Amino acid sequence: MPADKTISDDNPDRARFVLGANKDAPNKSDSAHEGGVIGRRIAAFLIDLVIMGILWLVGWILIIGSLGLLLPLVMLFFAAMPVLYSTVMIASEGSATLGMRALGVRVVNLADNGGQPGWPQAFIQAALFYLTLYGTSGLLLIWCLFDDRQRCLHDILSNTVVRRT
Numbered sequence: 005m006p007a008d009k010t011i012s013d014d015n016p017d018r019a020r021f022v023l024g025a026n027k028d029a030p031n032k033s034d035s036a037h038e039g040g041v042i043g044r045r046i047a048a049f050l051i052d053l054v055i056m057g058i059l060w061l062v063g064w065i066l067i068i069g070s071l072g073l074l075l076p077l078v079m080l081f082f083a084a085m086p087v088l089y090s091t092v093m094i095a096s097e098g099s100a101t102l103g104m105r106a107l108g109v110r111v112v113n114l115a116d117n118g119g120q121p122g123w124p125q126a127f128i129q130a131a132l133f134y135l136t137l138y139g140t141s142g143l144l145l146i147w148c149l150f151d152d153r154q155r156c157l158h159d160i161l162s163n164t165v166v167r168r169t
Contacts, residue, residue: 041166042154044107051103056085090130095123104166114163125162132158 063078093101100110113121
């Protein structure tokens with residue numbers, strides 16, 4: 005290659021492979037909304053952890069207040085709380101958890117051209133996120149660093165993307 009020829013993303017001579025790329029590559033307006041969401045998603049999850057921690061505290065108060073009678077019911081709620089919280093919030097009107105809303109990102113349904121995810125899609129995304137988080141100690145979450153649209157595996161498998169609002 006001649007020294008004066010520069011390599012850039014708009015250079016048609018350059019073959020480029022991007023992990024997670026698909027034939028329906030985002031246009032410039034999509035990439036403007038999809039860029040820079042990884043840090044926001046991490047911070048949003050930390051905010052959501054604080055919110056769920058408050059719910060745990062309320063659960064323990066109920067257990068103590070009922071002298072342990074509500075222990076089985078509250079423990080069942082504790083086990084399902086992360087997936088329930090994420091599913092309900094993502095399927096709601098804002099398409100985002102409270103942490104995501106605070107940081108200006110939301111989940112978008114790719115099958116609906118940017119619409120709101122439905123209940124089954126929100127459940128699949130939330131369940132796969134927590135399965136990825138706890139099942140692999142978060143190791144598979146680094147997939148988004150190599151994806152052209154900064155999508156994690158749970159986003160790809162649920163056909164969603166997280167965009168800035």
